[in-house]
Amino acid sequence: MTRANYNGDDMVIATDVDKIYPNKCHALKKVSVTVKRGEVVVIIGPSGSGKSTFLRTLNQLETVTEGDITIDGINMYDSSTNINTLRENVGMVFQSFNLFPHLSVKENVKLAPLKVSNLGKEQVEKDAISLLTRVGLAEKVDVYPSQLSGGQQQRVAIARALAMKPDLMLFDEPTSALDPEMVGEVLEVMKSLAEEGMTMVVVTHEMGFANEVADRVLFMEDGQLLVDDVPANFFENPSHPRLKKFLSSIL
Amino acid sequence: MHDKKNNWMWHLLSLIVLVAVGFSIYSASQKIDYTWQWNRVVPYIIDTSPIETYAEYDGTIIINDAGLITVEFDNGEPTQVVAKADDLFVSDGDLVFEGDTVSSLDQQSMGVLLQGLLMTIKLSLISLFFAVIIGLVAALMRISTNPLSRNFAFLYVEVIRGTPLLVQIFIVYFFLGTIFDLDRFTAGIAALSVFTGAYIAEIIRSGIQSISPGQMEAARSLGMSYPKAMIYVVLPQAFKRTLPPMAGQFINLIKDSSLVSVISITDLTKAGREVVAGSFATFEVWFAVAALYLVLTSTLSFGVQRIEKRLSTSD
Numbered sequence: 001m002t003r004a005n006y007n008g009d010d011m012v013i014a015t016d017v018d019k020i021y022p023n024k025c026h027a028l029k030k031v032s033v034t035v036k037r038g039e040v041v042v043i044i045g046p047s048g049s050g051k052s053t054f055l056r057t058l059n060q061l062e063t064v065t066e067g068d069i070t071i072d073g074i075n076m077y078d079s080s081t082n083i084n085t086l087r088e089n090v091g092m093v094f095q096s097f098n099l100f101p102h103l104s105v106k107e108n109v110k111l112a113p114l115k116v117s118n119l120g121k122e123q124v125e126k127d128a129i130s131l132l133t134r135v136g137l138a139e140k141v142d143v144y145p146s147q148l149s150g151g152q153q154q155r156v157a158i159a160r161a162l163a164m165k166p167d168l169m170l171f172d173e174p175t176s177a178l179d180p181e182m183v184g185e186v187l188e189v190m191k192s193l194a195e196e197g198m199t200m201v202v203v204t205h206e207m208g209f210a211n212e213v214a215d216r217v218l219f220m221e222d223g224q225l226l227v228d229d230v231p232a233n234f235f236e237n238p239s240h241p242r243l244k245k246f247l248s249s250i251l
Numbered sequence: 252m253h254d255k256k257n258n259w260m261w262h263l264l265s266l267i268v269l270v271a272v273g274f275s276i277y278s279a280s281q282k283i284d285y286t287w288q289w290n291r292v293v294p295y296i297i298d299t300s301p302i303e304t305y306a307e308y309d310g311t312i313i314i315n316d317a318g319l320i321t322v323e324f325d326n327g328e329p330t331q332v333v334a335k336a337d338d339l340f341v342s343d344g345d346l347v348f349e350g351d352t353v354s355s356l357d358q359q360s361m362g363v364l365l366q367g368l369l370m371t372i373k374l375s376l377i378s379l380f381f382a383v384i385i386g387l388v389a390a391l392m393r394i395s396t397n398p399l400s401r402n403f404a405f406l407y408v409e410v411i412r413g414t415p416l417l418v419q420i421f422i423v424y425f426f427l428g429t430i431f432d433l434d435r436f437t438a439g440i441a442a443l444s445v446f447t448g449a450y451i452a453e454i455i456r457s458g459i460q461s462i463s464p465g466q467m468e469a470a471r472s473l474g475m476s477y478p479k480a481m482i483y484v485v486l487p488q489a490f491k492r493t494l495p496p497m498a499g500q501f502i503n504l505i506k507d508s509s510l511v512s513v514i515s516i517t518d519l520t521k522a523g524r525e526v527v528a529g530s531f532a533t534f535e536v537w538f539a540v541a542a543l544y545l546v547l548t549s550t551l552s553f554g555v556q557r558i559e560k561r562l563s564t565s566d
Contacts, residue, residue: 061468088474098469102487112473115483157469164473 011037011072011168011199012058018066019053019223027053028064029223037167040200042210045220046246051203054220055170058201059090072167088116091161095173097153099145099160105132106141109160117164124163131159135189151182155189162193169193171202207250211235219243280534291532292539295362295522301338301355306347307331314343320354322347364536367522368543374439374508374518379501381444386451391481393456404452411449417510419446424514439511447504454496458489491562498555502548509544519543 012035019028027050035041043051056062057069060076060083069076074086100108109128113119119127132141135155145153154174161169171190175183187209194200194213204210210217210231217234219227219242227240238244280287294300310324310331320333336354341347361369392404411419423442427433433441462485470480512521523540527533 059472061472084471084474084476087472090472092469092472094465094469096463096465098463098465100466100469100484100488102491111483112470112475115479116474160469160473 008073009036010070011035011039012201013070014054014058014067015069016067017054017057017064017069019050019057019062020065027223028057030067031220031223031225032067033218033225033228035168035199035201038197038199039215040194040198040202040213041216041218042202042204042214043218043220044203044205044207044210044246049220050223051218051220052172055172055201055203058168058170059087059092061092084116088112088164089166089168091164091166091169093154093157093161093169093171093174095176097145097150097157097177099153099156101145104142104144105137105148105156108145108156109163112160113163127163128159131162132156135159136185149182150178151185154178154182154186158186158189158193168199168201171200171204173203173205175204175206205250207235219246221246285534287535288532289535291530292364292526292535293362295364295526295530295536296539297365298360298362299358301357303355304333304336304353306349306351306353308349310347312341312343312345312347312353322353363517363522363526364519364539364543367517367519368547370517370522371505371508371519371544372547374436374443374511374516375501375505377440378443378447378508379504381440382447382451382504385444385448386455389448389452390455390459393452394459408449408452411446412453416442416446416507417513420510420514435511435514435516439508439514439516443504443508443511446507447500450500450503451497454493454500455489458493459485461492462488494555494559494562498552502551505548505551506544 012033014031014033017028017031018026020026029050031050031054033041033054043055045051053062057064058071060069064077071086072089074081076083076086100111103111106125106128109131110124113124113127114121117124129138129141132138135158137152137155137159140148140152140156145156148156158174174190175186178186183206187206190200190202190209191213202209202214212231214231217227217229217231218225219234219240221242227234227238227243229239233239234243235247238247306322308324308326308328310322313321313323315321320336320339322331322333324330333354337357338355340352340354347353389404389407392400393408395401395404420439420442423445424433424435424438427441428435428438466484466488467480470484471477475483508518509520512518512524515521517525519540523536527536530536
């Protein structure tokens with residue numbers, strides 16, 4: 001099944017995902033998650049719980065040992081699947097921004113559309129400017145990443161991921177490397193993205209964001225998915241004893 | 252103003268020490284009773300010896316009104332026309348015999364040493380070109396996930412770095428050269444490129460590995476293939492970091508190229524040996540050769556520094 005003719009409700013179907021590293025570290029244990037189109041799913045959990053690893057399996061930055069992952073109707077581990085085409089449809093934002101330091105802000109946003117999609121130069125330029133305007137960086141198009149604050153860099157990274165017009169966005173602790181006063185501006189951009197109906201999977205420690213924006217919140221610990229609930233229940237009536245312990249330790 | 256030091260004093264001291272060292276070398280050379288004849292080196296750098304024209308057979312000089320000089324031969328051979336001359340040793344109506352000097356033409360051409368320098372530059376540039384290609388391929392093979400290419404890249408680097416260049420030149424020229432019928436220039440280029448390529452491979456590999464893995468991940472997550480991510484994201488950054496060691500390696504290449512003189516390629520060093528044999532100005536010639544190498548390498552370092560400065564804009 002190709003991207004064009006799939007209109008099903010499920011954006012992500014992960015079934016019994018197992019990940020064992022070569023050093024025998026068992027990072028994911030039978031994790032199954034389904035994310036509906038337009039849904040915002042937040043994953044929380046202590047460090048080392050496997051939440052980032054799980055997120056990275058969703059665009060195959062980590063391959064899985066067992067299990068299956070289907071993104072927008074395409075099974076990632078089908079022999080006919082081109083992983084590069086699949087990744088064009090899945091944007092990712094990293095904890096450490098990972099902007100390309102040798103390119104200006106605008107060139108960072110334009111690189112992938114120019115080299116991967118067959119779009120005209122003018123179209124790419126126009127899209128890049130409008131994306132950077134959208135994240136509030138219209139004046140910074142020609143500066144280099146090293147001249148930007150952390151919050152600005154992360155907003156450029158979001159614009160860069162959006163430039164490929166993805167249907168799914170993955171956020172891997174997008175605010176963890178930021179100074180406290182810059183967290184808000186990045187969360188603001190993510191919130192507006194959620195309001196526009198983008199499907200998002202977010203690994204974060206921002207409980208406020210999870211409570212306010214998420215449709216569902218997942219709790220992972222020790223490679224297992226322990227809780228999958230709507231925010232109200234998740235925070236007010238934590239069902240699982242380990243979630244209770246985790247919430248009491250951070251709140 | 253405590254942090255402002257009198258640096259010029261130290262610079263002055265360096266100059267004084269330098270002069271002192273120079274003077275002691277000079278006085279040491281006085282003791283060994285050597286007559287310095289720097290002027291003997293000059294013709295080997297710029298050759299100003301005039302081109303002389305000789306009469307082909309016995310005959311008579313005829314200079315017409317337009318100033319055209321011709322030699323009419325007694326044996327009926329076609330008239331010899333003397334084209335251009337700065338000095339004329341005959342006048343109208345003179346009798347000349349076969350082999351007599353009719354005229355001479357002043358000229359300036361590159362001396363043997365400059366020709367050698369050009370050969371050294373040519374050898375170094377062509378070798379550098381192939382060495383960078385070989386080095387890049389070997390570096391990419393070295394970091395590949397495929398054990399076959401990893402093994403071969405490892406083997407290549409270890410074998411080349413573990414054997415002397417001089418021995419490699421002999422093997423390439425005498426063994427491979429015989430099998431594949433290589434001329435000495437090709438053999439020299441091959442030996443130098445393969446040798447330098449191994450070092451460049453290590454430089455590029457460490458450059459690539461010094462780039463955060465997040466860069467590759469970010470590029471791949473945007474849908475770029477591994478080669479595209481390499482070409483547009485990782486290699487440009489790695490290139491910038493490898494520029495200083497790369498420049499050092501190129502300077503090494505220029506100096507290493509002197510070893511190909513053993514297979515009779517007339518590079519700067521071989522030219523130096525030839526000139527010593529002809530002029531007996533041993534000391535002067537080797538100093539001149541060293542100076543020419545130094546001009547070449549210091550020009551290069553200066554150029555690389557300029558490029559580094561220009562590339563540092565995005566830091």
